[in-house]
Every structure is written in structure tokens, then in C-alpha cells.
Amino acid sequence: MSDENTPICSAKGCRTAAVWVLAWNNPKIHTPERRKTWLACEEHREHLSEFLGVRGFLKDVVLLTEWESAERA
Ligand SMILES: [Zn+2]
Numbered sequence: 001m002s003d004e005n006t007p008i009c010s011a012k013g014c015r016t017a018a019v020w021v022l023a024w025n026n027p028k029i030h031t032p033e034r035r036k037t038w039l040a041c042e043e044h045r046e047h048l049s050e051f052l053g054v055r056g057f058l059k060d061v062v063l064l065t066e067w068e069s070a071e072r073a
Contacts, residue, residue: 009041010022010040011040011043016043019041019045020042020062021037021040022037022039022048022060024036024037024059025057025059
């Protein structure tokens with residue numbers, strides 16, 4: 001169930017469909033409103049959140065479906 005439109009997890013080497021969006025911001029290079037996003041499958045959500053969290057970059061973790069409906073709104 002993957003085609004080229006299916007968002008894939010951002011974890012290295014992972015080809016699983018993403019379920020979560022991790023919104024983050026690096027204050028050294030981004031303005032405060034800017035949001036970079038990583039995608040994560042269930043398995044990698046915790047790992048990627050921790051990676052961003054320890055650096056103080058993580059702003060939000062939301063379900064991909066919610067993120068997409070928020071973007072359309
Ligand atoms: Zn993954």
C-alpha cells in the first residue's frame with residue numbers, strides 16, 4: 001500500500017508509511033514561526049522525537065491526518 005504519494009517515515013533506512021508529523025524549529029537557523037517537519041511511523045516516532053527533544057528543537061507531534069487537515073483549513 002505505498003505509492004509515490006504516500007508519505008514515508010523520515011528515519012534512516014525506514015520505508016514505512018508515516019503516521020506522525022514532528023514539527024520542529026532550530027532557533028539558530030530558523031525564525032521562531034518557522035516549522036520544519038519530519039515524518040515518522042509508529043516505530044520511529046519516539047526515536048525521532050527524542051533526537052529533536054534533547055536538542056530543544058521539538059515543537060509538536062501530531063497525527064499526519066490532523067496535520068494535513070490543519071493545512072487545508
Ligand atoms: Zn520508521
